[in-house]
Amino acid sequence: MAGNVFFVIIPAQKALVHAAKNKLPLDPWLGKYAGLRSYHNNYFTLPVLFIMVSNHFPSTFGHEYNWAVLTVISLGSAALKHYLNQKEKGEAEAWVLPLAVLLILTAAYITAPNLNKEKCEDIVTFSEVYPIFVERCVTCHSSQPTDDFYTTPPNGIVYDTPEDIAKLTDKIMQRVVITKTMPQNNKTGITPDERLVIKCWIEQGATLKD
Numbered sequence: 001m002a003g004n005v006f007f008v009i010i011p012a013q014k015a016l017v018h019a020a021k022n023k024l025p026l027d028p029w030l031g032k033y034a035g036l037r038s039y040h041n042n043y044f045t046l047p048v049l050f051i052m053v054s055n056h057f058p059s060t061f062g063h064e065y066n067w068a069v070l071t072v073i074s075l076g077s078a079a080l081k082h083y084l085n086q087k088e089k090g091e092a093e094a095w096v097l098p099l100a101v102l103l104i105l106t107a108a109y110i111t112a113p114n115l116n117k118e119k120c121e122d123i124v125t126f127s128e129v130y131p132i133f134v135e136r137c138v139t140c141h142s143s144q145p146t147d148d149f150y151t152t153p154p155n156g157i158v159y160d161t162p163e164d165i166a167k168l169t170d171k172i173m174q175r176v177v178i179t180k181t182m183p184q185n186n187k188t189g190i191t192p193d194e195r196l197v198i199k200c201w202i203e204q205g206a207t208l209k210d
C-alpha cells in the first residue's frame with residue numbers, strides 16, 4: 001500500500017503539477033496509472049482495518065495457524081470490497097458477495113472455541129495445578145516477570161500465590177481452556193494435557209486443599 005503511494009501516486013502527482021506549472025503537455029497515462037494503484041489500495045482497506053482492531057480478537061492472532069486465519073480474513077474482506085466496488089459501478093456479479101460471506105464465515109469457524117470434550121477421570125488436586133502455573137504463566141504473570149518482553153505483569157494479572165489463581169478461575173477457563181489464547185502464542189509451551197488438568201480442577205470447584 002505504502003509502495004503504491006510513495007513510488008507511483010505521489011511521483012505521478014508531482015509530475016502532473018510540474019507539467020501544469022510549466023505549461024507542458026499533461027501526460028494522461030500518469031493520472032490513469034496512479035488511479036489504478038489507488039484502486040488496488042482500496043482493496044486493502046478492510047483487511048487493514050481488521051488488523052488495526054485485531055488486538056481485541058485473540059482467537060485470531062493467538063490461533064495455531066494465525067497466518068492462515070489472516071489470509072482467509074484478508075481474502076474475504078477484499079472480496080467484500082470488490083463486491084462494493086462493482087456495486088458502485090452498477091456491475092455487481094452475483095457470485096462475489098456469497099464468496100466473501102463464505103470466506104468470512106470460514107474464518108469464524110476456524111477460530112471458534114474448540115471445547116475440550118475430554119472427561120475428567122480423576123480428582124485433580126492443587127498440587128498438580130500449581131506447577132503448571134509456575135512453569136507456564138508466571139514468567140509473565142508475576143509481580144516480577146522473567147519474560148524477555150514483559151517486564152510488568154500483563155493486564156496487572158499476577159499468579160504469585162495460590163489465592164491469586166483461585167480468585168481468577170473464570171478468566172483462566174476462558175483463556176486457557178476454551179479459547180486457548182493463553183499462554184500468549186503458547187510461548188511457554190503448555191501441553192493439551194496440562195490444559196485438561198486446569199479445566200478439571202476448575203470444574204471440580206478449584207479448591208486449594210490437597
Ligand code: HEC
Binds near residue numbers: 140147172175190
Ligand atoms: C508470554 C507472556 C504470557 C504468558 C506466558 C501468559 N500470559 Fe496471560 N497474558 C499475557 C498478555 C500480554 C495478556 C494481555 C493481552 C491479552 O489479553 O491477550 C494476558 C492476559 C491474560 C488474561 C486476561 C486478563 C484479563 O484482564 O482479561 C488471562 C486470564 C491470562 N492472561 C491467563 C494466563 C494463564 C493462566 C497463563 C498460563 C497458563 C498465561 N496467561 C500465560 C501474556 C502472557
